[in-house]
Amino acid sequence: MHNTVKITDDIIYVGASDRRIALFENAYPIPQGMSYNSYVVLDDKTTLLDTVDWSCGRQFMDNLVYALGSRTLDNIVINHMEPDHCSTLGLVLDRFPNVKIYGTAKVSALIKQFCGRDVQDAFVPVKDQDTLNTGVHTFKFITAPMVHWPEVMVTLDVAAKILFSADAFGTFGALSGNLYSDETDHWTAGFAEVRRYYSNIVGKYGNNVQMLLKKLAGAELDLIAPLHGPVLRGDLDKYISYYDNWSKYIPEDDSIVIFSASIYGGTENASEILASKLAEAGAKNVKLYDVSGQHYSYLVGEAFRCGTIVFASSTQDMNLFSEMEFLMTELKAKNLSCRKVAIIENGSWAPVAGKSMRAKLEELKDITIVEPVVSLRSTPDEDAVYQLEELARNILL
Numbered sequence: 001m002h003n004t005v006k007i008t009d010d011i012i013y014v015g016a017s018d019r020r021i022a023l024f025e026n027a028y029p030i031p032q033g034m035s036y037n038s039y040v041v042l043d044d045k046t047t048l049l050d051t052v053d054w055s056c057g058r059q060f061m062d063n064l065v066y067a068l069g070s071r072t073l074d075n076i077v078i079n080h081m082e083p084d085h086c087s088t089l090g091l092v093l094d095r096f097p098n099v100k101i102y103g104t105a106k107v108s109a110l111i112k113q114f115c116g117r118d119v120q121d122a123f124v125p126v127k128d129q130d131t132l133n134t135g136v137h138t139f140k141f142i143t144a145p146m147v148h149w150p151e152v153m154v155t156l157d158v159a160a161k162i163l164f165s166a167d168a169f170g171t172f173g174a175l176s177g178n179l180y181s182d183e184t185d186h187w188t189a190g191f192a193e194v195r196r197y198y199s200n201i202v203g204k205y206g207n208n209v210q211m212l213l214k215k216l217a218g219a220e221l222d223l224i225a226p227l228h229g230p231v232l233r234g235d236l237d238k239y240i241s242y243y244d245n246w247s248k249y250i251p252e253d254d255s256i257v258i259f260s261a262s263i264y265g266g267t268e269n270a271s272e273i274l275a276s277k278l279a280e281a282g283a284k285n286v287k288l289y290d291v292s293g294q295h296y297s298y299l300v301g302e303a304f305r306c307g308t309i310v311f312a313s314s315t316q317d318m319n320l321f322s323e324m325e326f327l328m329t330e331l332k333a334k335n336l337s338c339r340k341v342a343i344i345e346n347g348s349w350a351p352v353a354g355k356s357m358r359a360k361l362e363e364l365k366d367i368t369i370v371e372p373v374v375s376l377r378s379t380p381d382e383d384a385v386y387q388l389e390e391l392a393r394n395i396l397l
Protein backbone atom coordinates (compact mmCIF):
# COMPACT_ATOMS: atom_id res chain seq x y z
CA MET A 1 0.00 0.00 0.00
CA HIS A 2 1.27 3.48 -0.85
CA ASN A 3 2.80 5.62 1.93
CA THR A 4 3.57 9.03 0.49
CA VAL A 5 4.01 12.48 2.06
CA LYS A 6 2.86 15.69 0.42
CA ILE A 7 5.58 18.35 0.62
CA THR A 8 3.63 20.94 -1.37
CA ASP A 9 0.49 20.57 -3.49
CA ASP A 10 2.60 19.30 -6.37
CA ILE A 11 5.73 17.83 -4.72
CA ILE A 12 5.37 14.40 -3.14
CA TYR A 13 7.80 12.26 -1.14
CA VAL A 14 7.77 8.74 -2.60
CA GLY A 15 10.82 7.28 -0.80
CA ALA A 16 10.87 4.50 1.77
CA SER A 17 12.84 3.12 4.74
CA ASP A 18 14.58 -0.17 5.42
CA ARG A 19 14.74 -1.31 9.06
CA ARG A 20 16.09 -4.79 8.34
CA ILE A 21 19.46 -3.82 6.93
CA ALA A 22 22.32 -4.12 9.44
CA LEU A 23 25.16 -2.47 7.52
CA PHE A 24 24.84 0.41 5.05
CA GLU A 25 27.24 -0.14 2.13
CA ASN A 26 27.97 -3.41 3.96
CA ALA A 27 30.22 -1.36 6.24
CA TYR A 28 28.37 1.10 8.50
CA PRO A 29 26.12 -0.17 11.31
CA ILE A 30 22.68 1.42 11.08
CA PRO A 31 20.84 0.33 14.22
CA GLN A 32 18.00 2.70 13.34
CA GLY A 33 17.71 1.61 9.70
CA MET A 34 18.10 3.73 6.60
CA SER A 35 15.85 5.85 4.44
CA TYR A 36 16.10 6.15 0.67
CA ASN A 37 14.40 9.31 -0.47
CA SER A 38 12.77 10.00 -3.79
CA TYR A 39 10.50 12.82 -4.87
CA VAL A 40 7.86 13.39 -7.55
CA VAL A 41 6.96 16.82 -8.96
CA LEU A 42 3.58 17.01 -10.69
CA ASP A 43 3.75 19.87 -13.19
CA ASP A 44 2.70 20.16 -16.84
CA LYS A 45 5.28 17.42 -17.19
CA THR A 46 5.81 14.97 -14.34
CA THR A 47 9.30 14.49 -12.90
CA LEU A 48 10.81 11.90 -10.56
CA LEU A 49 13.98 12.82 -8.67
CA ASP A 50 16.08 9.69 -8.06
CA THR A 51 14.81 6.24 -7.10
CA VAL A 52 15.55 3.98 -4.09
CA ASP A 53 17.44 0.91 -2.94
CA TRP A 54 16.26 -2.49 -4.12
CA SER A 55 15.13 -3.36 -0.58
CA CYS A 56 12.49 -0.62 -0.78
CA GLY A 57 11.42 -1.29 -4.38
CA ARG A 58 7.90 -2.50 -3.68
CA GLN A 59 7.00 0.41 -1.39
CA PHE A 60 8.58 2.86 -3.79
CA MET A 61 6.66 1.61 -6.85
CA ASP A 62 3.37 1.69 -4.89
CA ASN A 63 4.20 5.27 -3.88
CA LEU A 64 5.22 6.37 -7.35
CA VAL A 65 2.14 4.94 -9.08
CA TYR A 66 -0.12 6.47 -6.44
CA ALA A 67 1.58 9.88 -6.63
CA LEU A 68 1.21 9.98 -10.41
CA GLY A 69 -2.45 8.96 -10.30
CA SER A 70 -3.71 8.66 -13.85
CA ARG A 71 -0.68 10.45 -15.27
CA THR A 72 2.43 8.98 -16.85
CA LEU A 73 6.01 9.79 -15.86
CA ASP A 74 7.69 12.19 -18.28
CA ASN A 75 11.13 12.80 -16.69
CA ILE A 76 13.57 11.22 -14.29
CA VAL A 77 16.34 13.35 -12.83
CA ILE A 78 19.26 11.24 -11.62
CA ASN A 79 21.32 13.18 -9.15
CA HIS A 80 23.34 10.16 -8.07
CA MET A 81 23.73 6.79 -9.80
CA GLU A 82 24.88 4.71 -6.78
CA PRO A 83 22.83 1.52 -6.35
CA ASP A 84 21.31 2.67 -3.04
CA HIS A 85 19.44 5.17 -5.21
CA CYS A 86 19.29 3.54 -8.59
CA SER A 87 18.85 -0.19 -8.20
CA THR A 88 15.12 0.32 -8.81
CA LEU A 89 15.64 2.49 -11.89
CA GLY A 90 14.97 -0.54 -14.12
CA LEU A 91 11.51 -0.99 -12.57
CA VAL A 92 10.67 2.61 -13.44
CA LEU A 93 12.00 2.31 -17.01
CA ASP A 94 9.95 -0.87 -17.55
CA ARG A 95 6.79 0.80 -16.34
CA PHE A 96 7.34 4.12 -18.16
CA PRO A 97 9.27 3.25 -21.32
CA ASN A 98 8.95 6.76 -22.81
CA VAL A 99 10.48 8.59 -19.87
CA LYS A 100 13.36 11.04 -20.48
CA ILE A 101 16.38 10.64 -18.20
CA TYR A 102 18.34 13.72 -17.09
CA GLY A 103 21.77 13.40 -15.54
CA THR A 104 25.41 14.40 -15.98
CA ALA A 105 27.25 12.82 -18.92
CA LYS A 106 28.75 10.09 -16.72
CA VAL A 107 25.29 8.82 -15.71
CA SER A 108 24.47 6.97 -18.93
CA ALA A 109 27.58 4.76 -18.69
CA LEU A 110 26.70 3.93 -15.09
CA ILE A 111 23.15 3.01 -16.12
CA LYS A 112 24.68 0.56 -18.60
CA GLN A 113 27.02 -0.86 -15.92
CA PHE A 114 24.46 -1.23 -13.14
CA CYS A 115 21.21 -1.80 -15.04
CA GLY A 116 22.59 -3.44 -18.19
CA ARG A 117 20.58 -1.05 -20.35
CA ASP A 118 21.50 1.25 -23.15
CA VAL A 119 19.44 4.40 -22.57
CA GLN A 120 21.00 6.58 -25.27
CA ASP A 121 17.66 7.51 -26.86
CA ALA A 122 16.07 8.44 -23.54
CA PHE A 123 19.10 10.13 -22.03
CA VAL A 124 19.51 13.91 -21.90
CA PRO A 125 22.99 14.83 -20.63
CA VAL A 126 23.06 18.00 -18.58
CA LYS A 127 25.86 20.42 -17.72
CA ASP A 128 26.42 22.64 -14.72
CA GLN A 129 23.72 25.35 -14.44
CA ASP A 130 21.53 23.84 -17.19
CA THR A 131 17.82 24.13 -16.52
CA LEU A 132 14.73 22.06 -17.20
CA ASN A 133 11.33 23.75 -17.24
CA THR A 134 8.33 21.52 -16.67
CA GLY A 135 5.60 24.22 -16.49
CA VAL A 136 5.57 26.08 -13.19
CA HIS A 137 8.79 24.49 -12.00
CA THR A 138 12.27 25.19 -13.27
CA PHE A 139 14.98 22.78 -12.19
CA LYS A 140 18.52 24.06 -12.15
CA PHE A 141 21.19 21.37 -12.26
CA ILE A 142 24.36 22.02 -10.30
CA THR A 143 27.15 19.52 -10.77
CA ALA A 144 28.79 18.25 -7.57
CA PRO A 145 31.48 15.80 -8.70
CA MET A 146 32.78 13.55 -5.92
CA VAL A 147 30.25 14.72 -3.40
CA HIS A 148 30.24 11.04 -3.11
CA TRP A 149 30.65 9.85 -6.72
CA PRO A 150 31.90 11.52 -9.93
CA GLU A 151 28.51 11.73 -11.67
CA VAL A 152 26.76 13.54 -8.79
CA MET A 153 24.75 16.70 -9.24
CA VAL A 154 22.20 18.46 -7.08
CA THR A 155 18.98 19.96 -8.39
CA LEU A 156 17.53 23.27 -7.32
CA ASP A 157 13.81 23.76 -7.74
CA VAL A 158 14.05 27.51 -8.15
CA ALA A 159 10.36 28.41 -7.63
CA ALA A 160 9.77 26.04 -4.72
CA LYS A 161 13.15 26.99 -3.16
CA ILE A 162 13.97 23.33 -2.59
CA LEU A 163 17.43 21.88 -3.03
CA PHE A 164 17.42 18.18 -3.95
CA SER A 165 20.89 17.61 -2.54
CA ALA A 166 21.75 13.95 -3.35
CA ASP A 167 23.86 12.37 -0.56
CA ALA A 168 24.91 15.76 0.81
CA PHE A 169 22.99 16.81 3.93
CA GLY A 170 21.76 13.26 4.50
CA THR A 171 21.97 11.06 7.56
CA PHE A 172 21.63 7.46 8.72
CA GLY A 173 18.34 6.23 10.15
CA ALA A 174 14.91 5.26 8.88
CA LEU A 175 12.12 7.84 8.76
CA SER A 176 9.27 7.26 11.19
CA GLY A 177 6.35 9.24 9.80
CA ASN A 178 7.87 12.66 10.45
CA LEU A 179 9.46 13.80 7.21
CA TYR A 180 11.00 17.09 8.41
CA SER A 181 14.06 17.64 10.58
CA ASP A 182 12.20 20.13 12.78
CA GLU A 183 9.66 17.45 13.69
CA THR A 184 12.33 15.04 14.99
CA ASP A 185 15.32 14.92 17.35
CA HIS A 186 17.58 15.64 14.36
CA TRP A 187 19.46 18.50 16.05
CA THR A 188 19.69 16.83 19.46
CA ALA A 189 19.91 13.05 19.90
CA GLY A 190 20.08 12.56 16.13
CA PHE A 191 22.98 14.90 15.47
CA ALA A 192 25.76 12.41 16.22
CA GLU A 193 24.37 10.33 13.36
CA VAL A 194 24.37 13.37 11.05
CA ARG A 195 28.04 13.85 11.85
CA ARG A 196 28.83 10.13 11.53
CA TYR A 197 27.14 10.10 8.12
CA TYR A 198 28.96 13.23 6.91
CA SER A 199 32.40 12.17 8.14
CA ASN A 200 32.23 8.60 6.85
CA ILE A 201 30.27 9.01 3.61
CA VAL A 202 31.24 12.49 2.43
CA GLY A 203 34.16 13.38 4.74
CA LYS A 204 36.91 12.43 2.30
CA TYR A 205 35.65 14.93 -0.25
CA GLY A 206 35.94 18.19 1.70
CA ASN A 207 37.31 20.16 -1.26
CA ASN A 208 34.44 19.00 -3.45
CA VAL A 209 31.92 19.93 -0.77
CA GLN A 210 33.55 23.36 -0.61
CA MET A 211 33.10 23.77 -4.37
CA LEU A 212 29.45 22.81 -4.09
CA LEU A 213 28.84 25.22 -1.18
CA LYS A 214 30.38 28.04 -3.22
CA LYS A 215 28.02 27.29 -6.11
CA LEU A 216 25.07 27.28 -3.72
CA ALA A 217 26.00 30.55 -2.01
CA GLY A 218 23.16 33.02 -2.37
CA ALA A 219 20.56 30.44 -3.40
CA GLU A 220 17.25 31.04 -1.66
CA LEU A 221 16.29 27.83 0.13
CA ASP A 222 13.27 26.87 2.19
CA LEU A 223 14.01 23.14 2.23
CA ILE A 224 16.93 20.81 1.59
CA ALA A 225 15.72 17.41 0.42
CA PRO A 226 18.55 14.86 0.62
CA LEU A 227 18.52 11.23 -0.50
CA HIS A 228 18.80 9.90 3.09
CA GLY A 229 17.20 11.09 6.30
CA PRO A 230 14.71 13.85 6.97
CA VAL A 231 13.98 16.80 4.72
CA LEU A 232 15.76 19.73 6.35
CA ARG A 233 13.50 22.57 7.39
CA GLY A 234 14.59 25.49 9.57
CA ASP A 235 18.13 26.34 10.68
CA LEU A 236 19.42 25.78 7.13
CA ASP A 237 22.20 28.36 7.57
CA LYS A 238 23.37 26.59 10.71
CA TYR A 239 23.32 23.29 8.85
CA ILE A 240 25.31 24.71 5.95
CA SER A 241 27.84 26.20 8.36
CA TYR A 242 28.42 22.74 9.89
CA TYR A 243 29.04 21.42 6.36
CA ASP A 244 31.33 24.36 5.66
CA ASN A 245 33.45 23.67 8.77
CA TRP A 246 33.49 19.90 8.41
CA SER A 247 34.55 20.17 4.78
CA LYS A 248 37.40 22.48 5.81
CA TYR A 249 38.28 19.89 8.49
CA ILE A 250 37.78 22.49 11.21
CA PRO A 251 36.84 20.80 14.50
CA GLU A 252 33.54 21.78 16.07
CA ASP A 253 35.25 22.79 19.32
CA ASP A 254 38.33 22.09 21.44
CA SER A 255 36.94 18.87 22.94
CA ILE A 256 39.34 16.02 23.65
CA VAL A 257 38.82 12.43 22.57
CA ILE A 258 41.07 9.52 23.58
CA PHE A 259 41.18 6.44 21.34
CA SER A 260 42.59 3.55 23.36
CA ALA A 261 43.80 0.22 21.90
CA SER A 262 44.71 -2.19 24.66
CA ILE A 263 45.07 -5.95 24.84
CA TYR A 264 45.37 -6.61 28.58
CA GLY A 265 44.40 -3.26 30.06
CA GLY A 266 47.74 -1.48 30.62
CA THR A 267 47.23 1.04 27.82
CA GLU A 268 43.63 1.45 28.86
CA ASN A 269 44.80 2.21 32.42
CA ALA A 270 47.12 4.93 31.08
CA SER A 271 44.29 6.35 28.92
CA GLU A 272 42.04 6.57 31.96
CA ILE A 273 44.75 8.20 34.04
CA LEU A 274 45.23 10.79 31.28
CA ALA A 275 41.46 11.40 31.16
CA SER A 276 41.45 12.02 34.92
CA LYS A 277 44.45 14.33 34.73
CA LEU A 278 42.74 16.29 31.95
CA ALA A 279 39.58 16.55 34.02
CA GLU A 280 41.58 17.65 37.09
CA ALA A 281 43.19 20.34 34.95
CA GLY A 282 39.75 21.64 33.94
CA ALA A 283 38.94 19.85 30.66
CA LYS A 284 35.21 19.22 30.17
CA ASN A 285 33.42 16.43 28.31
CA VAL A 286 36.54 14.33 27.68
CA LYS A 287 35.60 11.13 25.81
CA LEU A 288 37.54 7.89 26.02
CA TYR A 289 36.79 5.04 23.61
CA ASP A 290 38.16 1.51 23.47
CA VAL A 291 38.76 1.11 19.73
CA SER A 292 37.95 -2.60 19.95
CA GLY A 293 34.53 -1.89 21.43
CA GLN A 294 33.23 0.66 18.94
CA HIS A 295 32.70 0.44 15.23
CA TYR A 296 35.28 2.71 13.62
CA SER A 297 32.62 4.84 11.93
CA TYR A 298 31.54 6.24 15.32
CA LEU A 299 35.16 7.10 16.10
CA VAL A 300 35.62 8.83 12.73
CA GLY A 301 32.58 10.95 13.64
CA GLU A 302 34.15 11.82 16.99
CA ALA A 303 37.45 12.69 15.30
CA PHE A 304 35.59 15.19 13.08
CA ARG A 305 34.00 16.74 16.18
CA CYS A 306 37.00 17.11 18.49
CA GLY A 307 39.96 19.47 18.30
CA THR A 308 42.34 17.15 20.16
CA ILE A 309 42.75 13.41 19.61
CA VAL A 310 44.89 11.16 21.80
CA PHE A 311 45.98 7.89 20.21
CA ALA A 312 46.98 5.24 22.78
CA SER A 313 48.02 1.83 21.49
CA SER A 314 49.80 -1.29 22.57
CA THR A 315 52.32 -2.89 20.22
CA GLN A 316 51.23 -6.05 18.44
CA ASP A 317 53.67 -8.13 16.40
CA MET A 318 56.07 -5.22 15.82
CA ASN A 319 53.22 -3.00 14.67
CA LEU A 320 50.19 -1.17 15.98
CA PHE A 321 47.28 -2.97 17.57
CA SER A 322 45.33 -3.85 14.43
CA GLU A 323 42.08 -2.04 15.34
CA MET A 324 44.06 1.15 15.92
CA GLU A 325 45.87 0.72 12.63
CA PHE A 326 42.54 0.34 10.86
CA LEU A 327 41.10 3.41 12.55
CA MET A 328 44.13 5.51 11.62
CA THR A 329 43.96 4.29 8.03
CA GLU A 330 40.31 5.34 7.92
CA LEU A 331 41.09 8.78 9.37
CA LYS A 332 43.71 9.28 6.68
CA ALA A 333 41.27 8.08 4.02
CA LYS A 334 38.80 10.71 5.24
CA ASN A 335 41.55 13.37 4.94
CA LEU A 336 41.28 14.32 8.60
CA SER A 337 43.50 17.34 9.27
CA CYS A 338 43.88 20.46 11.45
CA ARG A 339 44.07 18.61 14.77
CA LYS A 340 46.14 18.59 17.93
CA VAL A 341 47.15 15.00 18.63
CA ALA A 342 48.99 13.10 21.36
CA ILE A 343 50.54 9.64 21.45
CA ILE A 344 50.74 6.95 24.14
CA GLU A 345 52.44 3.67 23.24
CA ASN A 346 52.88 0.39 25.05
CA GLY A 347 55.01 -2.70 24.53
CA SER A 348 56.48 -5.34 26.77
CA TRP A 349 59.82 -5.87 25.00
CA ALA A 350 60.17 -3.70 21.91
CA PRO A 351 57.44 -1.04 21.68
CA VAL A 352 57.01 0.39 18.18
CA ALA A 353 53.41 1.61 18.34
CA GLY A 354 54.47 5.20 19.01
CA LYS A 355 56.77 5.34 16.01
CA SER A 356 54.08 3.84 13.76
CA MET A 357 51.43 6.24 15.02
CA ARG A 358 53.72 9.24 14.57
CA ALA A 359 54.47 8.18 10.98
CA LYS A 360 50.76 7.85 10.23
CA LEU A 361 49.93 11.18 11.85
CA GLU A 362 52.68 12.94 9.94
CA GLU A 363 50.89 11.96 6.73
CA LEU A 364 47.93 14.13 7.75
CA LYS A 365 47.81 17.87 7.07
CA ASP A 366 48.10 20.56 9.78
CA ILE A 367 48.71 18.18 12.65
CA THR A 368 50.43 19.30 15.85
CA ILE A 369 51.82 16.52 18.01
CA VAL A 370 51.68 17.46 21.69
CA GLU A 371 54.69 16.21 23.67
CA PRO A 372 55.69 14.12 25.48
CA VAL A 373 54.99 10.88 23.64
CA VAL A 374 54.37 8.58 26.59
CA SER A 375 56.01 5.16 26.29
CA LEU A 376 54.84 2.41 28.65
CA ARG A 377 56.29 -1.00 29.42
CA SER A 378 53.27 -3.24 29.92
CA THR A 379 51.65 -1.11 32.66
CA PRO A 380 52.03 2.52 33.69
CA ASP A 381 54.63 3.14 36.47
CA GLU A 382 55.14 6.29 38.57
CA ASP A 383 57.24 7.91 35.88
CA ALA A 384 54.52 7.24 33.29
CA VAL A 385 51.95 8.86 35.56
CA TYR A 386 54.18 11.91 35.84
CA GLN A 387 54.47 12.06 32.03
CA LEU A 388 50.71 11.65 31.60
CA GLU A 389 50.21 14.60 33.93
CA GLU A 390 52.65 16.66 31.89
CA LEU A 391 50.88 15.60 28.68
CA ALA A 392 47.52 16.66 30.13
CA ARG A 393 48.95 20.08 31.01
CA ASN A 394 50.45 20.50 27.54
CA ILE A 395 47.23 19.46 25.79
CA LEU A 396 45.39 22.21 27.65
CA LEU A 397 47.99 24.92 27.02
Ligand SMILES: Cc1cc2nc3c(=O)[nH]c(=O)nc-3n(C[C@H](O)[C@H](O)[C@H](O)COP(=O)(O)O)c2cc1C
Nearest residue numbers: 262263264265266267314317318347348349350351
Ligand atom coordinates in the same frame (compact mmCIF):
# COMPACT_ATOMS: atom_id res chain seq x y z
C1 LIG B 1 49.82 -10.92 19.91
C2 LIG B 1 50.72 -10.01 20.66
C3 LIG B 1 51.83 -9.47 20.02
C4 LIG B 1 52.68 -8.61 20.69
N1 LIG B 1 53.76 -8.07 20.03
C5 LIG B 1 54.59 -7.22 20.70
C6 LIG B 1 55.71 -6.62 20.06
O1 LIG B 1 55.95 -6.84 18.89
N2 LIG B 1 56.50 -5.78 20.76
C7 LIG B 1 56.27 -5.51 22.08
O2 LIG B 1 57.00 -4.74 22.70
N3 LIG B 1 55.20 -6.06 22.72
C8 LIG B 1 54.37 -6.89 22.07
N4 LIG B 1 53.31 -7.47 22.71
C9 LIG B 1 53.09 -7.13 24.10
C10 LIG B 1 52.09 -6.05 24.21
O3 LIG B 1 52.43 -4.90 23.48
C11 LIG B 1 52.01 -5.66 25.66
O4 LIG B 1 51.83 -6.78 26.48
C12 LIG B 1 50.89 -4.74 25.81
O5 LIG B 1 51.27 -3.60 25.18
C13 LIG B 1 50.52 -4.43 27.26
O6 LIG B 1 49.57 -3.41 27.19
P1 LIG B 1 48.01 -3.70 27.20
O7 LIG B 1 47.71 -4.24 28.57
O8 LIG B 1 47.40 -2.36 26.97
O9 LIG B 1 47.68 -4.69 26.15
C14 LIG B 1 52.44 -8.32 22.06
C15 LIG B 1 51.32 -8.86 22.69
C16 LIG B 1 50.49 -9.71 22.01
C17 LIG B 1 49.29 -10.27 22.74
Ligand SMILES: [Fe+2]
Nearest residue numbers: 080082148167
Ligand atom coordinates in the same frame (compact mmCIF):
# COMPACT_ATOMS: atom_id res chain seq x y z
FE1 LIG C 1 26.27 7.82 -2.45
Ligand SMILES: [Fe+2]
Nearest residue numbers: 082084167227
Ligand atom coordinates in the same frame (compact mmCIF):
# COMPACT_ATOMS: atom_id res chain seq x y z
FE1 LIG D 1 23.33 7.37 -0.84
